[in-house]
Amino acid sequence: MWIPIQINENSAEPLYHQIETQLKSLIISGVITEGTLLPSIREFAGELKCSVITVRRVYQDLENEGLLRTRQGTGTFVSHVGEGTMEGYKRETVRKALESAVEVGLSVQCSETELAELFMEIVKDKYKAQE
Amino acid sequence: MWIPIQINENSAEPLYHQIETQLKSLIISGVITEGTLLPSIREFAGELKCSVITVRRVYQDLENEGLLRTRQGTGTFVSHVGEGTMEGYKRETVRKALESAVEVGLSVQCSETELAELFMEIVKDKYKAQE
Amino acid sequence: MWIPIQINENSAEPLYHQIETQLKSLIISGVITEGTLLPSIREFAGELKCSVITVRRVYQDLENEGLLRTRQGTGTFVSHVGEGTMEGYKRETVRKALESAVEVGLSVQCSETELAELFMEIVKDKYKAQE
Amino acid sequence: MWIPIQINENSAEPLYHQIETQLKSLIISGVITEGTLLPSIREFAGELKCSVITVRRVYQDLENEGLLRTRQGTGTFVSHVGEGTMEGYKRETVRKALESAVEVGLSVQCSETELAELFMEIVKDKYKAQE
DNA sequence: GTGGTCTAGACCACC
DNA sequence: GTGGTCTAGACCACG
Numbered sequence: 001m002w003i004p005i006q007i008n009e010n011s012a013e014p015l016y017h018q019i020e021t022q023l024k025s026l027i028i029s030g031v032i033t034e035g036t037l038l039p040s041i042r043e044f045a046g047e048l049k050c051s052v053i054t055v056r057r058v059y060q061d062l063e064n065e066g067l068l069r070t071r072q073g074t075g076t077f078v079s080h081v082g083e084g085t086m087e088g089y090k091r092e093t094v095r096k097a098l099e100s101a102v103e104v105g106l107s108v109q110c111s112e113t114e115l116a117e118l119f120m121e122i123v124k125d126k127y128k129a130q131e
Numbered sequence: 132m133w134i135p136i137q138i139n140e141n142s143a144e145p146l147y148h149q150i151e152t153q154l155k156s157l158i159i160s161g162v163i164t165e166g167t168l169l170p171s172i173r174e175f176a177g178e179l180k181c182s183v184i185t186v187r188r189v190y191q192d193l194e195n196e197g198l199l200r201t202r203q204g205t206g207t208f209v210s211h212v213g214e215g216t217m218e219g220y221k222r223e224t225v226r227k228a229l230e231s232a233v234e235v236g237l238s239v240q241c242s243e244t245e246l247a248e249l250f251m252e253i254v255k256d257k258y259k260a261q262e
Numbered sequence: 263m264w265i266p267i268q269i270n271e272n273s274a275e276p277l278y279h280q281i282e283t284q285l286k287s288l289i290i291s292g293v294i295t296e297g298t299l300l301p302s303i304r305e306f307a308g309e310l311k312c313s314v315i316t317v318r319r320v321y322q323d324l325e326n327e328g329l330l331r332t333r334q335g336t337g338t339f340v341s342h343v344g345e346g347t348m349e350g351y352k353r354e355t356v357r358k359a360l361e362s363a364v365e366v367g368l369s370v371q372c373s374e375t376e377l378a379e380l381f382m383e384i385v386k387d388k389y390k391a392q393e
Numbered sequence: 394m395w396i397p398i399q400i401n402e403n404s405a406e407p408l409y410h411q412i413e414t415q416l417k418s419l420i421i422s423g424v425i426t427e428g429t430l431l432p433s434i435r436e437f438a439g440e441l442k443c444s445v446i447t448v449r450r451v452y453q454d455l456e457n458e459g460l461l462r463t464r465q466g467t468g469t470f471v472s473h474v475g476e477g478t479m480e481g482y483k484r485e486t487v488r489k490a491l492e493s494a495v496e497v498g499l500s501v502q503c504s505e506t507e508l509a510e511l512f513m514e515i516v517k518d519k520y521k522a523q524e
Numbered sequence: 525g526t527g528g529t530c531t532a533g534a535c536c537a538c539c
Numbered sequence: 540g541t542g543g544t545c546t547a548g549a550c551c552a553c554g
Contacts, residue, residue, distance in 0.1 A: 073538030101228035359494035366490035466553030
């Protein structure tokens with residue numbers, strides 16, 4: 001199974017955190033479905049060109065959050081995520097991101113309309129790029 | 132001179148960075164005007180209940196960015212900020228914040244309209260709270 | 263022969279250990295009697311939906327403890343268990359379990375009476391559910 | 394600050410888990426109070442004769458559970474645990490331990506009174522030893 | 525000084 | 540083969 005994860009070498013964001021966030025998104029958004037067997041930590045570490053320890057940490061953190069289930073000698077699986085949880089998480093995550101952005105706008109005395117215009121512009125760009 | 136800075140003890144954001152960001156905003160948005168003499172490092176550290184080293188770092192970083200100017204034995208002043216700088220900084224900062232928020236939305240498969248609605252809602256709340 | 267064993271997928275307890283403990287209890291408590299022919303490794307693995315290796319390990323461990331006896335080409339039988347063994351095992355097992363529970367109570371500064379009350383409550387519940 | 398933790402070299406229980414459990418108990422039971430600065434990971438590792446990594450893991454796990462708060466460059470502190478949480482946690486932990494013990498009793502066909510007698514005996518012993 | 529991240533590599537237990 | 544634990548040691552960022 002191939003998992004699309006982009007690592008940004010230059011970012012200040014820790015490796016393990018980049019992987020965690022992206023993998024979490026893939027699971028939450030349903031791209032990787034319940035029951036899927038993820039790559040073994042060694043295999044994944046090979047693909048991502050990082051240490052096994054780093055992958056292990058990612059798997060373990062997500063297991064602690066209840067998104068993964070792992071059994072020794074067998075592997076690591078995506079565990080069941082209730083529909084409600086999924087939706088709730090999505091909204092929570094997105095809301096947090098938007099709120100912090102708006103706060104930045106406020107702190108810099110950006111007007112409401114200025115902010116909204118800039119936002120719409122960015123949204124269009126990003127979603128177009130996506131297609 | 133009293134400088135309104137809020138420190139969030141529990142945030143993962145480093146102390147020096149919290150202070151830097153807020154002080155920068157205050158200067159760029161014109162709340163603290165050119166030529167103002169900032170508190171001494173010790174005084175400020177006392178107010179913020181943090182180490183002098185932390186304040187020193189803040190002053191130094193902002194001096195490197197050209198926002199502050201230090202005169203030996205006299206103190207640290209807000210230096211002149213051109214209109215261009217101010218506008219540029221505002222747009223750059225806000226744009227960055229918005230872009231990262233939109234990316235989060237994308238990563239979680241949030242639709243364009245969903246995102247926009249949530250954004251407008253948040254903007255209204257925040258700006259209303261501000262008044 | 264059908265053997266009632268419950269596997270808890272989500273437990274941290276290794277598969278082989280869950281099976282071993284339960285099978286042991288069944289033999290020692292006399293639910294499975296002396297001389298009984300157990301299912302073949304493959305058959306049992308099929309029922310439990312686990313690897314043959316796992317069942318093999320269970321049979322072997324219990325054979326080492328003298329609870330099972332394997333005859334080449336015939337199968338695995340429950341061997342004779344003396345009354346002494348049975349009683350001894352019961353007391354030892356239960357005592358160990360209770361001791362560790364009491365230690366938890368102690369470590370958390372739970373008072374003697376508090377602990378006893380909670381215990382009686384649980385015992386009643388469990389034994390009632392059993393009937 | 395000296396923290397009383399007993400490590401059992403021979404136990405199958407992982408090192409980090411032994412430390413975690415005991416430290417957790419000390420915090421939950423109020424032996425170590427809110428705001429206390431714990432030993433640095435290096436110092437603690439020295440005392441416990443284990444790797445810094447192991448201590449780090451303990452601190453991090455407990456931080457994830459909300460029992461500790463750590464700030465880079467400053468140290469690791471015991472964070473506020475609401476009275477309710479504390480009580481709830483105690484009961485939950487103890488209850489779990491007792492339940493699993495009673496289940497063992499059941500699985501071995503131990504009678505209700507037999508179990509209760511054994512329990513009372515053990516409790517008396519342990520609590521006497523404690524004094 | 526503090527914690528935060530990451531590495532390479534070892535050894536074990538489980539399936 | 541899988542994951543689980545632990546080590547020693549490096550380098551960085553924060554105060």
